[in-house]
Amino acid sequence: MCLGIPGEVVELMAGHEDLAMVSVEGVQRAVNIGLLRDEGVTDLRPGDWVLIHVGFALSKIDEAEAKASLDWLTGVGDAYTDELRALAASDIT
Amino acid sequence: MRYVDEFRDAATARALSTRIAALCEPGRRYKFMEVCGGHTHTIYKHGLEDYLPETISLVHGPGCPVCVIPMGRVDDAIAIAEQPDVIMTSFGDMMRVPGGRGSFFDSKAAGADIRMVYSPLDALKIARKNPDKRVVFMAIGMETTAPSTAMTVLRAASEELENFSIFCNHVMIIPAIKAILDSPDLRLDGFIGPGHVSTVIGCRPYEYVARDYGKPLVCSGFEPLDILESVYRLMVQVAEGRCEVENQYARVVPWAGNPKALQVIGEVMELRPHFEWRGLGFISHSALRVRARYSAFDAERIFDVPGVRVADPKACQCGEVLKGVLKPWECKVFGTACTPETPIGTCMVSSEGACAAYYNFGRFSRDRVREATRS
Numbered sequence: 001m002c003l004g005i006p007g008e009v010v011e012l013m014a015g016h017e018d019l020a021m022v023s024v025e026g027v028q029r030a031v032n033i034g035l036l037r038d039e040g041v042t043d044l045r046p047g048d049w050v051l052i053h054v055g056f057a058l059s060k061i062d063e064a065e066a067k068a069s070l071d072w073l074t075g076v077g078d079a080y081t082d083e084l085r086a087l088a089a090s091d092i093t
Numbered sequence: 094m095r096y097v098d099e100f101r102d103a104a105t106a107r108a109l110s111t112r113i114a115a116l117c118e119p120g121r122r123y124k125f126m127e128v129c130g131g132h133t134h135t136i137y138k139h140g141l142e143d144y145l146p147e148t149i150s151l152v153h154g155p156g157c158p159v160c161v162i163p164m165g166r167v168d169d170a171i172a173i174a175e176q177p178d179v180i181m182t183s184f185g186d187m188m189r190v191p192g193g194r195g196s197f198f199d200s201k202a203a204g205a206d207i208r209m210v211y212s213p214l215d216a217l218k219i220a221r222k223n224p225d226k227r228v229v230f231m232a233i234g235m236e237t238t239a240p241s242t243a244m245t246v247l248r249a250a251s252e253e254l255e256n257f258s259i260f261c262n263h264v265m266i267i268p269a270i271k272a273i274l275d276s277p278d279l280r281l282d283g284f285i286g287p288g289h290v291s292t293v294i295g296c297r298p299y300e301y302v303a304r305d306y307g308k309p310l311v312c313s314g315f316e317p318l319d320i321l322e323s324v325y326r327l328m329v330q331v332a333e334g335r336c337e338v339e340n341q342y343a344r345v346v347p348w349a350g351n352p353k354a355l356q357v358i359g360e361v362m363e364l365r366p367h368f369e370w371r372g373l374g375f376i377s378h379s380a381l382r383v384r385a386r387y388s389a390f391d392a393e394r395i396f397d398v399p400g401v402r403v404a405d406p407k408a409c410q411c412g413e414v415l416k417g418v419l420k421p422w423e424c425k426v427f428g429t430a431c432t433p434e435t436p437i438g439t440c441m442v443s444s445e446g447a448c449a450a451y452y453n454f455g456r457f458s459r460d461r462v463r464e465a466t467r468s
């Protein structure tokens with residue numbers, strides 16, 4: 001639960017103001033982007049990268065940083081595999 | 094030295110290593126604490142201490158939220174889980190953490206309905222789907238996770254869900270660092286500051302470390318080069334007699350943190366007068382509880398919670414490990430009675446725990462280093 005996982009925003013979900021569809025290692029999951037919205041406004045766009053923590057996008061990062069964190073996570077081994085499995089099973093819509 | 098090829102930019106690492114060594118004053122020893130378990134993981138995995146002169150040591154801090162949950166709180170959570178019609182939900186990391194009467198896994202095997210979730214929002218969904226059950230989320234984590242729990246409570250409130258609550262165990266890193274600075278056990282020269290916690294709180298809350306305690310602190314990323322660069326920056330500060338807060342991880346951590354995250358934490362939660370940390374004892378104003386205005390979502394007010402303090406097992410030396418006084422392998426039960434499969438202490442449970450990180454990678458990298466230096 002301590003791992004921050006990078007994902008690429010695919011689309012902001014219409015009808016769910018706090019949710020975005022995010023692609024994480026090829027798997028698409030809904031992620032809450034409420035912490036990146038101020039006064040109801042977000043500057044997140046498809047193609048942006050975010051660091052996801054327990055279902056919430058916590059910060060916006062650039063693509064190079066996303067790749068670097070993915071490398072780091074891959075090195076973490078089981079903990080990352082478990083986290084990805086948990087994320088794949090998660091459905092917060 | 095084959096082992097340096099383990100990560101990219103080995104040449105940069107070697108260059109940093111040389112520059113760090115050049116800053117060492119003859120005869121002086123240096124000790125820096127890496128506060129976050131993620132850093133501990135990188136340090137062991139890549140054998141980073143072997144890039145540093147022998148006079149510099151890195152010691153682990155208390156920044157693994159699973160590791161610091163005291164036994165009594167695990168027992169309280171199990172007591173809630175065993176009440177009628179309760180579904181307890183928890184992050185997977187928490188499942189094997191031993192309490193005085195076993196772990197979530199043991200209690201689940203004995204019939205309690207305990208489910209692993211990825212996000213507190215998954216717990217919320219379980220509550221929506223099971224209106225006849227009382228769904229409790231075991232909220233753990235530091236400032237990185239607290240905003241997610243707070244957002245979930247706000248969501249539950251806006252949906253007027255009546256069967257969802259959280260058992261709040263969020264702890265905060267700043268008071269823990271202060272407790273370590275105040276403890277006489279350890280003389281530190283500076284801190285490698287946590288990365289992800291700082292995305293929420295920013296760098297300002299660490300300023301007292303430099304100002305009041307005269308210790309430099311560098312917020313650091315998680316890659317091997319990030320950590321070496323942070324050690325370098327700490328050494329430069331020490332050499333120049335400066336102590337400041339620096340942000341090595343500015344590509345992710347804004348100096349002011351995430352204001353929205355801080356705002357939702359403040360809306361839903363407030364400081365507890367004191368909270369027990371495993372191994373560190375009671376630390377005042379070091380944890381969060383649910384504010385009265387959201388008491389309908391506070392498991393501590395809804396359920397009877399025993400609230401009994403349980404002493405750590407005698408054999409367990411997690412406290413010393415969490416304070417950086419002992420290295421994992423110096424604990425008497427390390428790797429024998431205490432392993433990731435049968436943990437006695439919490440530092441062996443989470444992959445962020447120093448003992449688990451060393452168990453999984455430490456010996457491995459040490460052997461490789463020995464082998465590499467021989468050939």
Ligand code: SF4
Pocket residue numbers: 408409410411412414421424425426427428431432436437438439440441442448
């Ligand atoms: S080996 Fe086990 S008991 Fe000893 S400090 Fe590590 S986790 Fe605690």
